[in-house]
Structure formats: structure tokens, C-alpha cells
Amino acid sequence: MNTFVTETVSILTNAAMLFVVAAGLTLVFGALRLINMAHGSLFMVGALTVASLASGLTGGWGFAVALIAAVGLCAALGAGIEISILRRLHDREPLAQLLATFALVLVAADLAQRVWGTSDRTVATPVAGRFSVGGAVVPEYDLIVIGIAAAVALGLWLLLARTATGWRVRAAVEDPETLSVGGTNLALLRTSVFALGAGLAGLAGAAIAPLESVGPGLDTQIIVAAFIVTVVGGLGSVVGAALGAVVIATVEGLGTLWVPSYASSAGYLVMILVLAVRPWGLFGTPDR
Amino acid sequence: MTVLEEKIPPATARPAPRPAARLLPLLAGAAALALLAAAPYLVTVSAILSLEQVAAFAVFAVAANLLIGQAGLVSFGQGVFFGLGAYTVTLGWEHAGLSFWEGFALAPVLGAAAAALIGLVALRARTLYFALITLAFSQLFYQLVEQNTGFTGGANGVFAPVVPAWMESPVEGYLTLLGIAVAALLALWWLYRSDFGLLLRASRENRARVQALGTNVYRLHLLAFTVSGAFCSLAGAMFVVYNQGSNAELFDWTTSGQAVLMSVIGGMYTFAGPVVGAFVYQFGHDWLVRYVSDWQLVLGGVLLLVVILRPDGLAGALRRPGRLRLSGRLELPSRLRGRK
Amino acid sequence: MARFNAQRWTGLAAALLMCGSAAACANAAAGTGGSGGAGGGSGSGGTVTIGESTTLSGAIASLGQTGLQGVQLAAADINAKGGLLGKQIKVVSADDAATPATGVSNVRTMLDADHAVAIFGPVASSVASAEEQITNAQQIPIFLHTSNDIGLTTTTYSKYVFQDVPNTVMEPRAAADYLATQLHGKSVTIATFAPNYSFGQDTVAGFIQALKAENVHYTLVKQEFPPLGATDISSYLAAIESAQPDYVFNAQFGGDLVAFTKQAESYGLFAKTKVIAMYDYSVLQSLGSAAPTGAIGFDRAPYWTDDNSTMSAFVDEFRAKYGDAPSEWAILGYAAVQQWAWGVEHAKSFSGDAVSAALSGASPATILGSPQIRACDHQTELPEYVGTVSAQAASSSDPTHLWDTPAFEAQFDQIDYSCAQMTALQK
Incomplete structure (x- = not known):
């Protein structure tokens, strides 16, 4: 019973973090048909921003302020990247866009090292308490992470399914001409979606910061995990990202219990298996 | 090889170049080769060392580009075969008592076998999904090699005096690798220019039409994946001469990514592009790492400029249609080009 | 740089x-x-070059960066006193990005183009073993002051290799010895936690083996191997937490250990369980007030347990120059250069053969005292330190929680393999 509760909460927390990272990635793909490799770099910038602000701002509210600042900074960086670089590559093949964002990973790694140095930083947990369920320990901060993920999921669902903007975002890929004729500023739409995706990367980095050592290398640590979740769920699908996050977290969680030595390979195996059966992911659409 | 004999009439497939145009790439190639063979006596040792790596990476990049540029299959998994080739040599020496050259001969065979099996699964996915499933294979192999310390040496790799002593000196090592690289590149050049290469380019431009003409594109791509895997594995075995051993990072997706970078920097629609890319990338990287502390910043910046300003890569810049075909885009017969 | x-x-x-x-x-x-190197060291004046190729970017950059600081400071100090055999020492450095091929390329260039007469070690053992192939062939001494895999002084050993840190056998044995002194025959439950690659696997295996050798009555309740550099380890931690062990032996280091500590704290693991891990200066400094009071740390060279005046002078000098106290990586890098310089002075030559012969079996004076360099494997006979993370900050200006003093000092001959064992492994 103990193990069951502890594992369930840890799987949910893990899934929540994976979802928040993957949500931005899949959102950007959905509207721009672009895989943003620099997503991990924005994640790192979010975490580092919180780490440098948090020492000055103490307590739960201080953390909230730092979190908002991190999201804002990353969204602004995202808008800048889209306007200055990606917009020029919009009509090019996907590989060119992929490599441009990879170039940004390299640039960002050195710039971050310039600004924040190489030492690992820590962020005080804003809610350090824990409580007990059926004899198992549940950290309170885990609930906050799960809450953030739920809010992101709900927000994105409302935005995409219930607003005219959401409709335009979806149409931006399928029928850009009609959209353009209908008076939509496509360039602005793309920039906004990319900025939102970047902001979500920053949010994920900020949310994970209190549980992590924050320093160089965070960017590459997260990006492959985010790819796996996004691809398993299906590129461009927010629902898919959520399901992918739960699948990967569950497989890893059970792996740690049953085959600890191979748990770290489990994610890749799942991805290969899913794509072998459904080559476009669980919720993706076949790409021609 | 039935795939190759499908219904593309070979006679009209390529516009016949003028005789002078045919000689030019030959002359250019011969001049470059003479320069490369003389290089050890002209440049510093550190440049020879970079050249040793270039020899292995040129084969790796051209082999990977058979998929990337020719077939339009962007693979982030060629590192699997590169690593496999290197480990065939070192583990063959350590566990089976194979000599360097025995392991070297075995590498492409194992590479082809592994590629055929992986391709069977990976090629079910298309475009970006293909890129990411091959990336997953790269990471899976990397993890497995790093964890199975008993057999593979784990993260410490296998570094042992497996390379024959006479090849340890940079000059001899480089000249040997240069010879192997030239032979491998000639074989690849023949493949690029064969009907098989033509079909691959056709499938990149219009998969549906090639399929409609009676070619099973899945099988065509599987064959390309297998051939590419064999040559990537050969390149990995070559790399052991430089590296003096093998290490788990060779399987990592960043190794696969290097082949993609080299192809794009040099020009992925040409044969010589990846070779140029291997030169520029390796010299640029080695030089930056040694003399510039923010080397990633500069590398990223240059890459960004190439991607934005030179869509056809550096070799694409030299291109004069119908003339320097070694670097010019390998064109398709118009009836196959179709519309996207 | x-x-x-x-x-x-x-x-x-x-x-x-x-x-x-x-x-x-x-x-x-x-x-x-670059400057002309000094091949055989004949004549005086000019400069002599040494090379430090190490990891200066990515997740383990902090180890490489502070190690490089130690090496540079040592060279500067020797230069200030007139240099070595009349020559000023020049340090060339390059980033290996923790990749063996890049390390090989850097070292070959340092030797061939810069004419470096000695190489100082990388962070990753894989890079070190790749570089040994080059230095062994070119008969250049290599001083390993961070990477410490036992293979570096066994399977790839040559007389040009010098191991300046306690190796992977010594560290877990020291921790097990300390545990044995604490338990007095009581039986306990133990879990292990280690990054899933050779270093982690070897360290855990060494720890268990040492527990057996010390006749500790233990039950192994859980073993987890998260990937190196995993961002989220909560499922691995949950598995440990639900096993409720008395002790957790953790073979993580650097940023991974910091992340483990933060997440384990949120589970309240430290209240019920004693964690044994590499709580060295850099990790404790990162953790600041979040340091796990009462946890057991081990460290290769904690400056605060050594109260000799040479060390305190060095700490003051380091603080003045870099603003922080020296990490073990900086201390060991500094001591490695001192060893090499001692060898050069006694050999009166920069040649690899002469320096190797002078150092083998000698006891050069360094900031870590004068430990002997064992002749059979060139392992510097250093102790490993084990201590308890203090409840108090180091001082009002430094919020780092160091260890309670005195720390436990596991003596070299208690924890390393004997020469007979090493020689058997070297074949």
C-alpha cells in the first residue's frame, strides 16, 4: 500500500513535469510544423532565472514572482528568436529549421555560461512540507507541480478548443491562405504561438528548479525526454503530450521497481514500439 | 537487387554532359587528391590529426547523406552504425582475439545486418517521425553500451593498443585512412550515380509517383538504409585509427547529428558537399575548441549563418548547372520531378 | 585560457x-x-608548456573549471618564485566536452604543436583512458587529478601515468570502513543509489564488497540506478523511500547529488535515513542552507579538515584570487602540478622518462603534505576523508555547511589494493 501510494504520486509528478515541458514543444509544432531543439535551452534559462531571483525573494510569494519573471523572459526570448531567425526559414524544409534551432542550443549554452557561470545553484522549495497518505509520504511541492500541469492543460484546451484564436492556430497549418485572406495576421499568430511555447518551456524550468541542481547541462538533459513524450503522444497534439507523459512516467516508474538497471532505457523502447505500431504517434496525424 | 531494375529507362535518365564538363570533376578530384596525399609533408601535426578525423568523417557523412540528401530520409541514428563499426574492431580484439584488419573487414558486414534490422522498424515512420525514431535507436544503443560495463567497458570505453603500431604515427595513420576513404568514396560515388541513386532522389522529390511507377519505396529505402549502415560502420572502424579505441559517445545522437551537420554545411544535394562539410566542420571544431573558450557560441553562430544564407551548403555555392557535377545538385529527369 | x-x-x-x-x-x-616548448629542458630562460584538457562546458563543467584554476594557480606560484629550471611555466587548456575523441585531439595538439612536456587530467575517466593511449605512446607524463577509475592505473597503466586522487576502489571502502566504526556490530538495512554507468556500478559494488570484508551485518533492501544527469529522479527516489532503509549509499556526485538531496528532502528521507554520499565542498556550497544536516559525506581533499599552515595559506590565496574557497578539484589540481614540478627539479630535466623515474616511489611535498607515490602503480598514497555534515554554517560570511570536525580519515593502506593485487590487474 505504501509503495503503491508513493509510486503513484511520484509517477503523477513525473508525468506532470514531462507534460509541461512537452506541451510547449508540441504546441509550437502544431502551429509552425517546427521542432524546436532550443526548447531545452529556454527551459534552462527559466530555471536559471528563478535561481538568480530566488535568493533575493524569499517565501512562496517570492517564488511566484520569480516564476512569472522566468515565463516572461522566456516568452520574450521566444518572440525575438521567431522574429529574427525562424521567420526567415518558414518556407524552408523542416531540416533547415531543425538545424537553426540546434545552432541556437549551442549559442545559448555558452551565453548562459557567460551570464550564470558553471557552478550548480539551488532554489529553496517554496512549500517544504509533506503529508502522509496511508503511511506513505507525499511532498506538498509535488501537488503544486501537478497543479501547474493541470492548469496548463486546462488553459491550452480552452485556448485551442474554445476560442477563435485556437481555431486560427489549428488552421494556420492546414489552410494558411484562407486564413490570410480572412484577415488574420499569420506572422503575428506564429510569433505569438512560438512565444507561448517558449514561455511554457520557461515555466517548466522554473517549476522544476526547486527540485533540481540548476546549472549548465540542464538543456540537453531535458530535450530528449521532451522529444520522447511529444513523439509518443503524436507531434502537435496537446492531448497526446498529456497521454505520452503519463505513459512514459508510468513505464519509468514501474521500471524502477522491477528492472532498475534498465529503467533508463525504457523510454526509448516505448517510443520505438509506439512508432513501429503507429508511425505517427498515439494522437498524431499521418504525415505525407 | 530487383528494386534497381524497375522501370526507369537508363538512357534518358541523365542528360549527357559535354565531354569537357565530364573531365572537370575528374581533374578537380585528382588535384585535390594529390594535395591531400602531399598534405602530411606540408602542414603541422595537429592539422594531420584533424585530417585523420576528416577521412573517417567524410565517409561517414557521405554515407549518411545517401539517406539525408538523396533519399530525403533525415536520420539521427547513423551514429549507431558508426559506433558499431568502432566497437567491432575493439571488442573483436578484446573478446575474440581478432586482429585490427579482421575486425575492420567485419565492421561493414555487421553494420549492414544491424541496419537492415533497424531499418525494418524505423522506416515505417516518415519525415520527422523517422528522424526521431532513429534518434531513439541512437540513445537506446548508447544507454545499453554505457550500462553493460562487463562486455563493452561501459562509459570508460575500450582503449587498447588494437591499432597496428606502424599506424599510430599520424602520417602513416592518415595516409592509410586517406587510401581507404578514397576507395570507399569511389564506391559511394558509383552508387550515387547509379540508377539506384537516381531512384532515391526520385523518391525524395515525389514518393507517390515512384511508388506508382512500380517501385516498392519501402524496400528501396530499406536497401539504402542497409548500404548506408555498412559504410557508416566502415567509417566507425576507420575512426579507431585516430581515436585509438572506442567509446560509448560514438553511439550518441550527437554523433549522428554531426553527419547531418556536415551534410548541410557542405551541401546535402551534392556528392562532394558532405566531404567539404567534414573538412570545414572538423577543422573549425578542432581549432575553436583549442583556441576559443566560447567555442560553442561561434560554432552555433556560423551554423546559423550557413543555414540562413546558404541553403544549398558551401558546395552549392560552387555550383554551375551542368558543369561541376561533383558539387552541382544531382538533377532528376523532368518527368520524375513532378509537383509537390 | x-x-x-x-x-x-x-x-x-x-x-x-x-x-x-x-x-x-x-x-x-x-x-x-604558440611559444616554443622545451623538449629536453636543456638551457635556461624561455617557457615550458604544460597542457590541461578538461571538461569546461556542460553538466560537469564546474569540476573542470575549478580544477583548471588549481593548475593555473600552481603554475603562477612556481613562476613567481623564478620558474622551473629557469623556465616560466605556460598552461595551455582546452575544453574536451567530456568526449574522448575531443580529449584525444586536444592532447595530441598540445603535445605536437605546443610541445607540452606534461598533461594534466580530464574529469571523465573515459577521456582519461583515451588520453593515456597518446601520452603512453609519446612517453609524456599524465597527471590525473580528477578522474579516478581503477582501470586508469591497471589496464591502461604505464610508467608515465600518475594517479593523484583516491581511486574508485578507495572511496567506497573508506565510506564502508567509517560505517563499520559507527555500527559496532549492529545489523542494518541498506539501499544503494548510483548513476547507471561504470563509475556508479563499480562504486556500489566496491561498497558492498567492503561491507562484507568489514563483517558488517547488513541487508540490502533496494538498489536503484538512475541515468547520469537525469532531470527527474522522483520514481527512483520513491522506490528507495518505500523500502525504508537505515542507510542509503549514494554514488552520485556534483549536480546529480544536489538534485538528489533536494528531492530526497521533500520526501523527508533525511529524517529517518542516513545518507552516505560525496558531500564535498562544491556540493555543500551549492546546497547552502539546504545542506542535509547529519548526513555522511566523503571527500578527496576537504580543505577544512587539514589544519596545516601550508593549506590555510593556500586557501587564503585561492580566496583572494577567485573569491571562493577551493573545491577538492582545485586542491588536487594544484597538488598535481606541485608533484610534477618536484619531479622536474629532482630529475633536472623535463623528459618524461626522467620525471617518471624521479617521482616513482618518491614523496614530494605538496599542499596535501608529502604522500608517497607508490612505485607499482603511481598511486599517490592519499587518505580519503569521511565526515558528518554540520548543522552550522561555516561562518557568518559563508553560508556553506561544512563537516563537523574532526573528520574520519581512512588511511591509504587500509583502503587501497595492495601492490600485488594491482600488479595482477595490470596484466
């Missing part, structure tokens, strides 16, 4: 725009731009 400058940028632009031969020339020009 070479900084970015305009001249080199022009060279690079040329290299990237022109074909390979142009690149080779630019490279050759850059290569010869």
Missing part, C-alpha cells in the same frame, strides 16, 4: 569559407603561434 580575438576570428572565417587546405594552413599558423 585563450580568449576569443579578432585575428583568430579572421582565420576562422577564412577556414570556413575556403576549402580544407586553406583551413589546414590557418590551423598551422595558429599552431605555430
